[in-house]
Amino acid sequence: MNTSSLLAFEQPGITIFGFKIYAYALIIVFGMISAFFVISALFRRRNMSTDLFLTYFCISLPIAILTTRIFYCITDGMPISDWFSIASIREGGLSIIGGIIGGTASVVVISIVKKVNFFRVGDCIVVGLLLAQAIGRWGNFANQEVYGGLVTNESLQFFPIAVYIEKVGSWHYAFFFYESLVTFTASVLMFINAWKNPNKPNGVNTALYFVVYGLTRSIMEPLRDPQYILGTGVQWSFVFSLVLLIGGLALLFTVLYLNKRKEGKLFGSAKGEPYGIADYIGDNKTEVPYLDKWNMMCKIYPEKYTEKPPKEKTKKTDSEEKTESEK
Numbered sequence: 001m002n003t004s005s006l007l008a009f010e011q012p013g014i015t016i017f018g019f020k021i022y023a024y025a026l027i028i029v030f031g032m033i034s035a036f037f038v039i040s041a042l043f044r045r046r047n048m049s050t051d052l053f054l055t056y057f058c059i060s061l062p063i064a065i066l067t068t069r070i071f072y073c074i075t076d077g078m079p080i081s082d083w084f085s086i087a088s089i090r091e092g093g094l095s096i097i098g099g100i101i102g103g104t105a106s107v108v109v110i111s112i113v114k115k116v117n118f119f120r121v122g123d124c125i126v127v128g129l130l131l132a133q134a135i136g137r138w139g140n141f142a143n144q145e146v147y148g149g150l151v152t153n154e155s156l157q158f159f160p161i162a163v164y165i166e167k168v169g170s171w172h173y174a175f176f177f178y179e180s181l182v183t184f185t186a187s188v189l190m191f192i193n194a195w196k197n198p199n200k201p202n203g204v205n206t207a208l209y210f211v212v213y214g215l216t217r218s219i220m221e222p223l224r225d226p227q228y229i230l231g232t233g234v235q236w237s238f239v240f241s242l243v244l245l246i247g248g249l250a251l252l253f254t255v256l257y258l259n260k261r262k263e264g265k266l267f268g269s270a271k272g273e274p275y276g277i278a279d280y281i282g283d284n285k286t287e288v289p290y291l292d293k294w295n296m297m298c299k300i301y302p303e304k305y306t307e308k309p310p311k312e313k314t315k316k317t318d319s320e321e322k323t324e325s326e327k
Contacts, residue, residue, distance in 0.1 A: 011024065012142050022142075022143075023139070023143075024140075024142050024143050027135060027138050027142060028136050030135060031131070031134075031135035031136045032061070032132055034128070034131055034135060035128030035129060035131055036128070038127055038131055038191065039124050039127065039128035042128075042191070044292060044294045044295055045195055045295060046124060046194060046198070046277045046295075047277045047278070047279070047280050047281065047295055048121070048280070049283055051282065051283035051287065052114070052281060053124075055110065055283055056110055056121065060103050060106040060125075063103065063106040064099040064100075064102045064103035064106070065099065066102060067099055067101055067102025067103070068095055068096065068099035068102070069093065070083070070098060071095040071098020071099075072094055072095040072098060073093065075095065075236040075237070095237065096133060096136075097217070097240045097241070097244070100213075100244070103129070107121060114283075117202055119201075120202040120281070122202075122206035122209075123202055123203065123205035123206055126190065126206055126209035127187055127190045128187075129209065130187035130190065130209060130212070130213070131184065131187040133180075134179075134180045134181075134187060135180075137177070137179050138176070140176040141176050144163075144167050145176075146175060146224065147165055147175055147176065147224070148172050148174070148175040148220070149173055149224075150171070150172055156171075157171040159174060160177045160181075161173070161174065162174055163176075173223070175220050175223070175224060179217075182212070183213065183216065190205045197267075198276065198296055198300070199267050199268040199269075199274050200259055200267065200268055200269055200275065200276035201256065201259035201267070202276045203255040204255060204256075206251070207248050207255055209248070210248025211249055211252060212248075213241075213244060214242065214243070214246070214248055215245050217237065217244070218241035218242050218245055221237050221238040221241055222238055275297070275300070277296075277297060278301070280297070289306065290305060291305045292305075
């Protein structure tokens, strides 16, 4: 590695009151905000309340961020004393796979406590998660990291095939872009499926997420520049990518098989209610399901929903009425 080039590189960002906020952090936050609005919209669309989504968001996000950092630190062999030091955190170091593990576990626990179908919730969350990951990879571009092998063929030294890395003074395959493109495309397709398809079974999007992400990472991990492969003796990112891929395929097969066995069809039902989101789910039992133009079940079964009451006008005070009469 060209050490002089590495030392000359400065992470881009903006400085506010003498404190520099790196572009990497800004891009990650933008990805989170984008995911928030997408998932919130899908909860409404798929007959669940936004209050329920906020419960998942406020609990799962901090846990996912924490496990994203912990997984990276463990697989990178970082001393425990540096895991959460300010200097170490500002240098970066996150693992999406760690976030998947922590985020999935927290969603499972919340679903059990709330008595909510995990797959119904998961089919919405994974869409926003893929979008956030697609956006977040551009943070790697800003930091000039997580790139592929050296590109020596000058005819291939152009973006998006390759990217010039100032830190080492050479062209490398733009793996960050490849992964961003794949995950963004998958996010769009899964969003369309979640937005338009109310039929059983729940869990297809969830399974496809693990398949898509596991396959993408298992292909790219071994081809990355060695310094960005987590794990010294064992390539843990590659191992967990394979686990996600195999688990996703097994989950997809199981979900479709069980629906075929129970309902007589892979999708929908040949025996009864075809919809997997017919029951309204709120954050608590007292929550009233109101007619909502975003909620696709309101168009199918409008009789099951209540008109929102008009906002009551606030009663005017005596002084306000007196002022109006004087006018």
